Amino acid sequence: MAKRMKTYSTKIKNAVHLLFFQHHRLPGVRGWELKKELGNDWQNVVEVLDKQLQPLDLKVTRVFDEPNIIDPTNAQLSDARYYITMRGTVDQKAAKSIGWRIDDIAGLAVSVAYIISKQGKAPRREIEKILAEKLPGWRAKLNLDKYIQEGYLGEDDQGIVYLDWRSRAEIDQKKLVDLVVSFGRKQLEA
Amino acid sequence: MSSELESVISLCRMVHSGKIEPFDVDFDYIMSVIKKHYPEIKDVREFCLDAQALKEVSTVLENQNKWIAHQSTTLYKDPFMLNQQLINMDIGSLADAFLKSWHPIVEMEQMSSKTLSNSLGYWGDLIPLDERWQEPEVEAKDTRYATRNEVHELGIIPAEGFGEIIEKFWRELGDEAGEGGTIDYWKWIGRDTYEETVYRAYVTVFLVSYGYANIDRNPLLEETMITHLEEPRPNPEQSKVSIPVMVDYEEWKYWRKE
Numbered sequence: 420m421a422k423r424m425k426t427y428s429t430k431i432k433n434a435v436h437l438l439f440f441q442h443h444r445l446p447g448v449r450g451w452e453l454k455k456e457l458g459n460d461w462q463n464v465v466e467v468l469d470k471q472l473q474p475l476d477l478k479v480t481r482v483f484d485e486p487n488i489i490d491p492t493n494a495q496l497s498d499a500r501y502y503i504t505m506r507g508t509v510d511q512k513a514a515k516s517i518g519w520r521i522d523d524i525a526g527l528a529v530s531v532a533y534i535i536s537k538q539g540k541a542p543r544r545e546i547e548k549i550l551a552e553k554l555p556g557w558r559a560k561l562n563l564d565k566y567i568q569e570g571y572l573g574e575d576d577q578g579i580v581y582l583d584w585r586s587r588a589e590i591d592q593k594k595l596v597d598l599v600v601s602f603g604r605k606q607l608e609a
Numbered sequence: 610m611s612s613e614l615e616s617v618i619s620l621c622r623m624v625h626s627g628k629i630e631p632f633d634v635d636f637d638y639i640m641s642v643i644k645k646h647y648p649e650i651k652d653v654r655e656f657c658l659d660a661q662a663l664k665e666v667s668t669v670l671e672n673q674n675k676w677i678a679h680q681s682t683t684l685y686k687d688p689f690m691l692n693q694q695l696i697n698m699d700i701g702s703l704a705d706a707f708l709k710s711w712h713p714i715v716e717m718e719q720m721s722s723k724t725l726s727n728s729l730g731y732w733g734d735l736i737p738l739d740e741r742w743q744e745p746e747v748e749a750k751d752t753r754y755a756t757r758n759e760v761h762e763l764g765i766i767p768a769e770g771f772g773e774i775i776e777k778f779w780r781e782l783g784d785e786a787g788e789g790g791t792i793d794y795w796k797w798i799g800r801d802t803y804e805e806t807v808y809r810a811y812v813t814v815f816l817v818s819y820g821y822a823n824i825d826r827n828p829l830l831e832e833t834m835i836t837h838l839e840e841p842r843p844n845p846e847q848s849k850v851s852i853p854v855m856v857d858y859e860e861w862k863y864w865r866k867e
Contacts, residue, residue, distance in 0.1 A: 439717050446716040477715060487678075504712040511701075514708055525700040528707035532695055536688040538679045540627045552696050553703070579626050585714070594710035599694050600686050602702060 430457045430464045431471070438468075438479065438503050445570070445584065447482075447502040454497060465501065478506040482587045486539070502588050526550055526562045527571060531582065532599050534572070535592055540581040543574060613642055614662045621665030624672050631672040639666055654827065771815075778812050779821040782837045794824070794833035794854060795864050803861050810856040826852050 433456055437448050454461045469479040480502045488495055509517075514524060533549050534541050543563065550559035563580070566572045570585035586592075617639050623629045643662050650656050695703070760766050767774065786792035798809040813835065816822045820842040826833045833854055 439715070440719050441716050446714055478712075480712065480714075503715045505715060506712065508709050508711055509713065510708060511704060514704075517713075521704045522700050524707050525703035528703040529695050531707075532691060536686065536691040537627055538676065542626065542628055549692065549695060553700060577626050589711055589713055590707075591710040591712065595706060596686050596691065598706035598709055599698065599703075600691060602694055602698055602706070 427464070427467075430460075431468050433457060434461075434464050434468050438501060447500040447588065450497040450499050450501065453501060462496065472503070473506065476506050477503055480504040480588055482584070486587065500584070500588070504589060522554060522558075523562060523565070526554055526559070527566055528595065528599075529553060530563065530566055530572060530580075531586055531590060531592070532595055534580065534582055535596055540579050543578045543580050546580055614646060614658045617642055617662045618658075618665050621662075621669050624669050625665075631669060631676045634669055636666075636669070639669075774812060775815055775819060775821060778809075778816055779837070779841065782816070782822055782835065783839075786835065786837045789837055789839045791834050791836045794835055797835050798856065799861070799864050801865075803858055806861050807856055810854070824852055826854075 434453065437453060437456055442448065450461070453465065457464045465479055472478055481496075481499050482502070483491065483495055483499045485495075491499070511521060511524075515521070529550055529552075530546050533546060537545075547559045547563060550562065554562060563572070567574050567580070567583075570583050571589075572580050572586065573583035574580050582592075620629075620634060620639070624631050624634055639662075643659065643666070646655075647659060650659055698706070755763075757766075769777075782792070782797065783790075785797065794813075798806055798813055800806045800809060813822070813824075817824045817835075820838065822838055823836040824833065825836065833852070
């Protein structure tokens with residue numbers, strides 16, 4: 420039993436190394452990489468690690484290549500990408516301290532919410548137009564390029580912009596849309 | 610026929626790229642256009658166009674299906690209402706909404722044995738600064754004259770004039786494609802060496818620009834054809850159309866294999 424516990428704690432340490440340290444150009448590791456390193460019970464190991472990270476306000480986040488997967492198959496779990504993300508959220512002060520300007524964050528909120536409303540993709544011109552409602556015209560283009568460079572948005576060769584890996588990993592899309600839609604109502608209720 | 614079907618294809622592609630909503634397309638009208646043209650198909654090109662239109666229509670149906678699926682999810686909110694809200698909200702409220710739904714990734718960058726060994730290798734191969742910053746040794750030399758033959762041998766001036774080269778190519782095209790005939794672009798420019806192939810592609814550009822030949826591209830069959838003009842028509846007033854054709858090394862190797 421003691422030996423088994425030791426093996427399990429070693430596996431959790433290995434999972435920490437895999438998930439916290441960047442191994443590829445993009446952060447996170449695929450399910451199959453975890454399986455290769457941790458063995459067949461890798462999903463249990465990840466679950467235990469997730470519980471241990473809770474007091475530190477961190478969690479293991481799983482992102483599927485295809486959105487809207489509710490009941491994943493083993494193959495989909497193997498292909499999914501796993502990240503360590505914050506369990507809670509950050510306030511404006513903390514966001515500023517990690518290098519984000521408030522208007523940059525607002526611009527990202529507008530871009531992401533607009534793309535969600537268009538089922539995950541929209542022409543770049545349309546996003547620039549709606550961004551220009553909040554930012555000067557030149558900043559709209561510049562900010563859009565920044566969001567693409569940082570992996571929140573992607574752009575194909577037809578100028579169509581979509582939500583990229585980082586948005587899927589970091590943003591609770593449903594919550595964002597709910598907060599935007601209920602904005603005026605909450606103020607009225609208050 | 611082709612223009613109507615091409616419009617249908619273009620309309621369907623606009624749906625796929627998100628420029629228009631899937632249900633904004635009049636599906637019955639599109640099908641009536643395809644049905645109307647189907648009995649009139651005469652050649653392979655028109656048949657391919659018809660097939661392409663059908664394929665694009667099927668992607669519209671797929672997008673309509675996705676649209677319904679999206680509307681039935683908890684993520685769906687009326688796009689118009691969402692956009693109005695985005696416009697009405699101030700910067701601070703937008704940032705707040707985002708931060709309440711944002712869980713940033715936590716990651717650490719670190720040195721690994723691999724990066725250390727790569728760095729060591731780089732350091733070992735680095736030439737010392739005093740060698741790298743050495744001034745180039747420049748030797749003063751007296752200038753002298755070169756004969757025309759020497760300049761030709763060096764390849765600075767071609768042995769024949771450019772007009773003559775164009776005329777020679779035009780006659781060669783006439784021989785290969787037949788007077789007023791058409792030949793496949795790669796069959797015309799492709800030669801045993803890559804250098805010669807690029808040279809022929811370069812001269813062909815002028816052959817077309819100066820009105821000695823026409824170039825046509827069929828995007829559906831991915832074919833580019835060169836047509837020999839029996840009488841050169843150098844007409845500077847005529848509007849020019851640019852057709853970029855890739856003649857890179859990989860493409861040439863692929864052609865050679867074929």
